[in-house]
Structure formats: C-alpha cells, structure tokens
Amino acid sequence: MRQFVVLGHEAPTEPEFSLDDLAGGAGRIDVLCRCVNAAFLLSHGIREDVELFLVLRDSLTLRLVGSELRYLSPDERNVASLLRSGIEAKSEAIGMMEAESTPGIHVSKRGFEAVLDALNGTVIQLHEDGDPVAEADPPEDPAFVLSDHEAFTDAESDLLDARADTRVSLGPEALHADHAITIAHNALDTAGFRAY
C-alpha cells in the first residue's frame, strides 16, 4: 500500500463553493484535485493500492481509497465535485468515525495529528536534505506527507519531524505537491529497474 497525506491549509470545510472558481473562492482546492489525479490515475486505470488523506484546515479529513473509488475522471472540476460531496457528508461523521459520500471517499473530523496516527507504513518526509529517491531503498509501505501550495507551519513541521521515519529528496527543484506524488509513484514503479 502506498499512502499519501496532503495538507490543505486554505481548503474549504463547507461544501458551498463554486466549481467555476476552484483556484479562488474555493480555497485552492484545485491543488488538492491535482493531487487526487496524481495519486490514483494511470493512463487506463486506477492505482488500487493507494490511499490518500486530504487534511482540510487541520479539522476535516477526506480519505480516498483506490480499490473502492468510482466515478473518478482526471479533470479538476470532476474531482472537485467528488470532494465537495465528501465535505457535504461530514454531518454524518461523528468525531473520528468516518462517513462515506461516494464509493471510496470517506470523511471524518480528524486533523493532521490524528491522520499521522492512522498511517501504517514508513512515514516519509520530502526534504531537500533527504536521500535522493533513486538511491533510497524503497520501503514496503511508504507514506508520503506533503503540503499544498503553502509550506508546512512550524507546528506541522515539528509533528512531522517527530513522526517521520526517513527523509527523501525528489530532486533539486521545489515542486508542486501533485508533481511530487507523480515522481514518488514513478520512483516506486521503477525501483525494480535500478540497482540498489
């Protein structure tokens, strides 16, 4: 299983946002939509062995499960409408208990720390000083933690520093979160091609 966590610092926690203004009034949910695309979509299918946690303003979490997902098209508008349904279902989620909006999309009132507690693999911090991903031995069950267009806050960084099992660098450029997910997948996909 590959897990990804993405923190949405300005992302909406209420479903009243317009699909026509994802990058503006909808709190940059466009960034999270692209992360969903990168996490799950192959040219002709879905990556079933992936779980993605979108943490919205440290108070609401959408958990997407590759093996259960339905109705997922790659475009931002489609993804945003699925995420909006997920946010809408929060009224059915009691505390840590999840509710499901559409197949494979679960919502709960969890913040970042509770999501870190829920990860069951090797927690990987992407960091410019980390080991180059091509040289790192890929763990069996990696869990990558990323931030949206904003940097981690100090409190988030402290939490992650305490929980991360390893630090990995994807390269010399500072990347968007969705590009980082694509590259992480590729590094794992091609690990068999390389000599370790």
Place this chain on the structure above:
Amino acid sequence: MRQFVVLGHEAPTEPEFSLDDLAGGAGRIDVLCRCVNAAFLLSHGIREDVELFLVLRDSLTLRLVGSELRYLSPDERNVASLLRSGIEAKSEAIGMMEAESTPGIHVSKRGFEAVLDALNGTVIQLHEDGDPVAEADPPEDPAFVLSDHEAFTDAESDLLDARADTRVSLGPEALHADHAITIAHNALDTAGFRAY
C-alpha cells in the same frame, strides 16, 4: 532547452468552447491544460528553458515559450482560457507564420509534421521497449513527443518512428501525458545525482 510536443486529437481549433466543460464539449482540452502545468510550473516559478508545442487536430499549433510566458496559473480553467485566446488569434496567423495572443503563446497553422521539422534537439519517443530513463544518457536538448488521452494514429507513429533519435521508457506503467512530462523533467533535473 527542453522541448515537448503533445498531440491533441480531439482538441478544439475554434475558440467557442466553455470553460465549464473542458473534459466534455471542449474536446478534452483538460488533458492539454495539465500538460502545460507539468511542462512549465515549479513550486515558485516557471521553467524558462522549456518550449511546448500543442498540436490541435493536426492543423493548428500553439507554441508556448517558458521564458516569455505571463499570466500562467496552475489550474486547468486558467490555462484553458489562455489556450482559448491562443486559438482565437489564429485569424492573424498566415500559414506557417505565427501570431502571438498573450506573452509566450504563439499560434500557427502547422500540423504534426511541420512541428517535427521545427524541433532542434534530440527527438525522444517514449516507448515501453525504450531504455529506462534513469539509465539513458540525457541529451543536451531533448524533445519529447507525446500523445493526449488517445494513442498515436498509425500515420503519426510512422512519422515519429522515422524522426525519433532515441526511445526511452519512463517505467512499467502506462501514464497520462502530463505525468510523463513531470517524470521526464525530474529525470533531467536529477541526472546530475546519478552515476552514468
């Protein structure tokens, strides 16, 4: 310079499409929008050393130049509105001569073959039987040729077979074009990290 060519088989060549239906009525221009994002955007800037050719229905070509681009935001809707302006400017493009719609976006009435003629680097065909990208010696000026959500037609494949200087594989999975661009960039970015 890194060049990318993406063929848009159903993409619009007329500007009368809705920004609310990019993945439907607008001929899957959403795919091309994501390719623009992947080709140019870093976390805090634009890749200036990139040129991207979007070939629309083998009859109209948008050429995007990283060092000149302005007004580019990462979301599909913003990119689509820039591409729409580019298509609109085609009335000012005479034959192979280009017209510019907004800074860095040039339109001409060129098809795939004329675009292949315009490439000035090492033409790279992405192919499952190619050399793994991590093992290939990165050329000075690579030009990657990709297709949108549809496969290359036989005629396009023949053209590309004849012009390609090398074949490269990005990994064992069949990828969306925009993900392939992200991975190609990363392979070039990190080439210095690896032992050849």
